[in-house]
Amino acid sequence: MNTPTELSGLANNVTTIRMTKNKAGQNLALLRRLLRAKDAMDSDPQGRWTVDQLACVSGVSASHFSRAFKVAFGLPPHRYLLTRRIERAKALLRDTDLPIIDIAFQTGWDSLGTFGRVFRDITGHSPTELRSREGATEHRLEDVPHCFVSAAHRPDLTIAVSEKRRRAAANSKEANDRSGE
Secondary structure, eight states: OOOOOHHHHHHHHHHHHHOOOOOTOOOHHHHHHHHHHHHHHOOOOOOOOHHHHHHHHTSHHHHHHHHHHHHHHOOHHHHHHHHHHHHHHHHHHHHHHHHHHHHHHTOOOOEEEEEEEHHHHOOOOOOOHHHHHHHSSSGGGGSSHHHHHHHHHHOOSSOHHHHHHHHHHHHHHHHHHHHOO
C-alpha cells in the first residue's frame, strides 16, 4: 500500500502532467482533445461539421474550441476543413474521370456553383481547368509516398476566401485604373 507521502508525490506528478504546456502555451491535454476533432474532420471531410459538433468532440465550449484550434494548428476549423475538401477534390479531379458535380457532392458541397467558386478562389483555376492541366501532364506519382503528394497539392489557405476575393478585386481595379490613364 502507498504511504500518504507517496500518494502526495503521485498527485503532484499528475498535476504537473496536466499543467504541462506546449510552446504556444496550450495545455497538452487540450491539444489531445483538439486532435480528436481534427481527426474527425480528416476521417469525414465531406461531413457537415459545425463548430458546436467539433467542440463537443473536443469536450470544450465552441468559442474556446475555435480559439484553441487556431492557436494549435494555425488555421480556424472552417478553413482547415475547406483545405481538406479542396485537397480531396483536386485528387479526384486528377485521378478519376468522375463528373465534376459528383466530385462536388462527394467532397461535401451542396451546390456545383459554390464548389466551383470556392475552388477557383483557392486554387486560382476552375475544376475543369485543373483537370485538363493535370491530365495533360504525365505523372509518376506511384513512386512518391502519398503523404508527400498530398502535402504538395494542399491548398494555401492562410487568409479567408472572402479576403482573397477582396484582394483580387482590388488588384484588378488598380490594373484597370492604370490602363485607363
